[in-house]
Amino acid sequence: MPDFLHYAFMQRALVGSIVVGTTCSFIGVFVVLRGMAFAGSGLAHAAFGGVALGFLLAINPLFSAIVFCLGTAGLIQMAGRRAQIRMDTAIGIFFAFTMALGVLFVGLMKRYDARVYGYLFGNVLGITSGNLWLMVGLAAVVIGTITVLFKELKFLCFDEETAQASGLPTGSLSALLLVLLALTVVLSLKAIGIILVEALLVIPASAAYQLTNRYGLMFVLSWAFGVLSCASGLVLSYYMEIPSGAAIVVVATVLFAAATLLSPKRKPCKVCGKEGA
Amino acid sequence: MLGFALGLGLVSASPVRIVTTIPDLADWARNVGGDRVVVQSLITGSESPHTYEPGPDAGMAIADADLLVKVGLGLEEWLDGLVANAGNKRLAIVDVSEGVEVVKDVEGHGGGEAGGHPFGNPHIWLDPQNAKAAADMIASALSRIDSAGAVVYQANAQIYDRRLDCLTDALSRLVQPLPDRRFISYHESWPYFARRFGFQVVASIEPLPGQEPSARYMAGLVDLVKSSRVKVVCTEPQLPQDVPNVLASETGAKLVMLSPIAGALPGTEDYFSLLTYDVQHLVAALSDGRVR
Numbered sequence: 001m002p003d004f005l006h007y008a009f010m011q012r013a014l015v016g017s018i019v020v021g022t023t024c025s026f027i028g029v030f031v032v033l034r035g036m037a038f039a040g041s042g043l044a045h046a047a048f049g050g051v052a053l054g055f056l057l058a059i060n061p062l063f064s065a066i067v068f069c070l071g072t073a074g075l076i077q078m079a080g081r082r083a084q085i086r087m088d089t090a091i092g093i094f095f096a097f098t099m100a101l102g103v104l105f106v107g108l109m110k111r112y113d114a115r116v117y118g119y120l121f122g123n124v125l126g127i128t129s130g131n132l133w134l135m136v137g138l139a140a141v142v143i144g145t146i147t148v149l150f151k152e153l154k155f156l157c158f159d160e161e162t163a164q165a166s167g168l169p170t171g172s173l174s175a176l177l178l179v180l181l182a183l184t185v186v187l188s189l190k191a192i193g194i195i196l197v198e199a200l201l202v203i204p205a206s207a208a209y210q211l212t213n214r215y216g217l218m219f220v221l222s223w224a225f226g227v228l229s230c231a232s233g234l235v236l237s238y239y240m241e242i243p244s245g246a247a248i249v250v251v252a253t254v255l256f257a258a259a260t261l262l263s264p265k266r267k268p269c270k271v272c273g274k275e276g277a
Numbered sequence: 278m279l280g281f282a283l284g285l286g287l288v289s290a291s292p293v294r295i296v297t298t299i300p301d302l303a304d305w306a307r308n309v310g311g312d313r314v315v316v317q318s319l320i321t322g323s324e325s326p327h328t329y330e331p332g333p334d335a336g337m338a339i340a341d342a343d344l345l346v347k348v349g350l351g352l353e354e355w356l357d358g359l360v361a362n363a364g365n366k367r368l369a370i371v372d373v374s375e376g377v378e379v380v381k382d383v384e385g386h387g388g389g390e391a392g393g394h395p396f397g398n399p400h401i402w403l404d405p406q407n408a409k410a411a412a413d414m415i416a417s418a419l420s421r422i423d424s425a426g427a428v429v430y431q432a433n434a435q436i437y438d439r440r441l442d443c444l445t446d447a448l449s450r451l452v453q454p455l456p457d458r459r460f461i462s463y464h465e466s467w468p469y470f471a472r473r474f475g476f477q478v479v480a481s482i483e484p485l486p487g488q489e490p491s492a493r494y495m496a497g498l499v500d501l502v503k504s505s506r507v508k509v510v511c512t513e514p515q516l517p518q519d520v521p522n523v524l525a526s527e528t529g530a531k532l533v534m535l536s537p538i539a540g541a542l543p544g545t546e547d548y549f550s551l552l553t554y555d556v557q558h559l560v561a562a563l564s565d566g567r568v569r
Contacts, residue, residue, distance in 0.1 A: 004493070007499055008526075009492070009495065010492060013492070118489070124492055125492055125495060126519050128519075237492070238492045238493050241492075241494070
């Protein structure tokens with residue numbers, strides 16, 4: 001057993017980072033296929049507002065982050081429909097609003113709590129047993145929902161119009177994806193942090209997309225890249241004494257670069273000679 | 278003679294306004310100044326002086342004050358700008374670390390750079406002998422500002438010095454019987470305290486003051502605590518509790534909360550009760566766990 005695993009806090013950190021890598025890589029497939037990267041970014045900033053509120057009220061910041069993120073997801077959906085604005089405009093508004101709320105809450109705190117910094121960039125020392133159970137619970141909800149609705153979500157991703165025409169509740173499914181994204185962001189906070197979670201939502205799935213167009217295989221590859229990034233990023237952060245979030249994202253990006261270089265989509269078509277399958 | 282002098286002192290002009298940075302200094306100033314002074318501390322106890330951010334009320338307090346009492350040694354980085362902005366020409370300043378024999382930080386396990394406190398460890402107020410010197414300095418400053426009260430201030434300072442000597446003896450006697458006086462500190466708050474009362478700080482959780490330990494540094498601390506069989510880890514109410522909790526639960530060491538500043542914990546509103554609380558609780562943790 002590698003020496004760092006002798007410590008209970010590192011065992012928790014490793015389990016936590018694998019849970020995060022798995023969940024982010026699964027929901028990341030939808031982020032990439034449906035262009036939800038900006039939504040992921042927006043929800044991560046809403047999480048900052050939620051965490052800051054938790055510190056201000058002296059309650060568990062992860063709980064307040066869940067409420068804040070779900071609320072923001074709901075408001076984004078509503079704004080898109082009621083105010084007749086585009087999704088990215090709605091996200092842009094709430095992204096800035098919740099970030100500003102977060103700064104306001106930090107300003108209202110009587111004393112600066114250094115743990116806020118840990119939520120921005122990830123702090124594996126902060127993963128308690130209670131946190132781990134919450135992370136596993138949220139991950140189970142996200143992955144369970146994706147599994148149960150696997151075929152419906154596939155239909156939604158690849159041909160939304162036909163899906164709608166054949167009676168699938170595409171609006172509700174889209175909203176559900178946003179909710180799952182919100183839960184994924186919150187469970188990832190302690191391992192990777194608010195600033196960088198959006199990277200983990202996008203990069204492993206993008207790397208997988210470089211290597212395949214097949215829906216099912218994309219999940220497998222994305223999962224492999226995600227877990228590899230998180231586990232090796234954690235080990236790197238231990239030995240190099242750098243924040244875990246940064247190390248995880250660097251590894252994920254290196255893997256993405258490798259996938260791009262090896263991508264069959266870059267090779268010229270054998271029939272017409274054009275690049276890109 | 279004392280009564281006569283005090284009697285004269287009662288017929289005084291408006292009280293001398295004193296502002297201090299931390300509550301402990303405010304308590305010293307009150308003991309020296311008595312009825313002739315009005316004292317306010319900028320920090321109430323729940324903030325760390327290293328990360329405290331003064332608001333406009335702090336600027337106003339300094340603008341109106343006659344005397345500012347500070348610790349110095351780089352502890353209150355936020356103070357110089359505040360004083361310059363307040364533009365108070367008549368403000369006298371007492372730096373209670375003047376003349377104190379300054380110690381370096383206890384080197385953290387793993388050998389950090391030579392101390393993160395750039396001018397030496399500033400937590401000098403936790404040694405009651407330094408409090409005596411400070412009381413004398415405050416008395417001198419007050420005597421210059423309010424010469425009518427000079428006799429009162431000197432007398433009060435002498436009384437306070439005696440009381441501080443008694444306190445030092447009493448608390449040191451609590452520590453003497455302990456066979457093992459070693460503990461892990463969180464922030465480097467305790468070198469003067471430990472030296473005076475006979476404790477030993479083995480390492481500090483923060484590798485540099487204000488810096489949270491990395492996972493690897495924490496692993497090193499866990500190994501140190503286990504191999505040296507250190508029984509006690511201390512935490513502070515002004516700082517986040519996660520990290521000392523991890524160290525204590527990972528090693529089975531006892532976690533005890535000590536405050537380096539008065540006013541943070543119930544029962545520590547003034548300097549004497551703060552020192553008593555800290556020594557008693559640390560002694561209890563190092564022995565069988567009951568506060569006597």
